[in-house]
Amino acid sequence: MEEGLVETPEELLAKQHRKEKKDLQAKIQSMKNAVPKNDKKRRKQLTEEIAKLEADLSQKHEExxxxxxxxxxxKVEQVINGVETMKMEDGEQDELKQPRVTKAQKRRDKKAAQEKERESRIAEAEVQNLQGVRHQEGLKLAQKLAQQQLQIKEISSDGHCMYRAIEDQLAQRSKPELTMSVKELRSRTADHMRSHADDFLPFLTNPNTGDMYTTEEFEKYCSEVEHTAAWGGQLELRALTQVLHLPIQVIQADSPAVKIGEEYKSEPITLVYMRHAYGLGEHYNSVERLKDQASAEDS
Structure with a gap:
């Protein structure tokens, strides 16, 4: 966290809850390791014990x-008013006493403020959605991924999440020839869509008229894919399978995995699609091996 940015009580509590959940998962894994796999009776008891531990922790967090x-x-209104007053006073003092702020410092301050705002929104969503759809979605995804000895690897929600998740997946393969930056992934995606317009244009329509994109509208769309933080979806994933010659599977909480590029037989890139991530809307995350599983394989 940037120096001088104080964590709110919501952020501190959310951090504490994440730690307690992580500690519980470690305890659960230890309990599982202590029970022989062929002891079905004890395994059934263990499942019930784990469910109770998780329910107790969830109830504690909710309270x-x-x-x-x-x-x-x-206290919220008082705090807001106090912050606004401080800002006004600080602004007056800055005008009198502080030297001119450089453009670089302004950019750093803006980035820090944006990150602070994002953390606050995440913390607020933690408070509001512990019992809600986001929490349930996370539990379902964790269960699905655990069956493959995987867990979610968080990706920042900045509009580039799909490309960042793929960038991470490629980096995990430890093959330099496959490594690509977000910028390169976006550029290669846009170039492929331009050069195979007939494969993509029929699926893009003007939201106002319902008509298929014109050539100019399609080029604008591709330019936004390449040069902006435009959110990526299934069309872009299809293009990326053809660029990378790799299949992509997208794990979802309430639906079967979506598999794209099944004509390629390599190990698939695996993404997690979340509809309710942190209350910020739709979001892509990467995956990684379960920590306990990774440690066991490395030892």
Missing amino acids: ELRQLKSTNDT
Whole structure:
């Protein structure tokens, strides 16, 4: 976290909850390791014990969040007013005492403020959605991934999440010839779509008229893929399978995995598609081996 940016109580509590969840998972893994796989009776008891541990922790977190929300609701307006007053006073003092802020410093300050805002939104979503759809989605995804000895690897939600997730997946393969940056992935995707317009143009329509994109609209779309933080979806994933000559599978909580590029027989790139990530909307994450599983294989 940037120096001088103070964590809110919501952020601190969310951090504490994440640690407690991680500690519980470590305890659960230890419990599983202690029970022989062929002891079906003990395995069934273990499943019930684990479910109770998870339910108890979830109930504890919910109660702590309710208490924090109750405390904070009476103070929010005072805090906001106080912050605004401080900003005004600080602004007046800066004009009198501080030297001119450089453009580089302004960029750093803006980036820090954006990151602070993002963390606050995540913390707020933790408070609001522990029992909601995001929490349930996370549990379902964790269960699906665990069956493949995988877990979610978080990717920043900056509009480039799909490309960053693929960048991470390629980096995990330890094959330099496959490594690509987000910028290169976007550029290669756009170039492929331009050179195979007939494969993509029929699936793009003007939202106002319902008509298929014109050539000019399609070029604008490809330019945004290449040069902006435009969100990527299934069309871009299809293009990327053909650029990389690799299949891509997308794991979802409530639907079967979507498999794209099945004509390629290599190990697939695996992404996680979340509809309710942190309350920020649709989002892609990468995956990695389960920590305990990774440690066991490396030892």
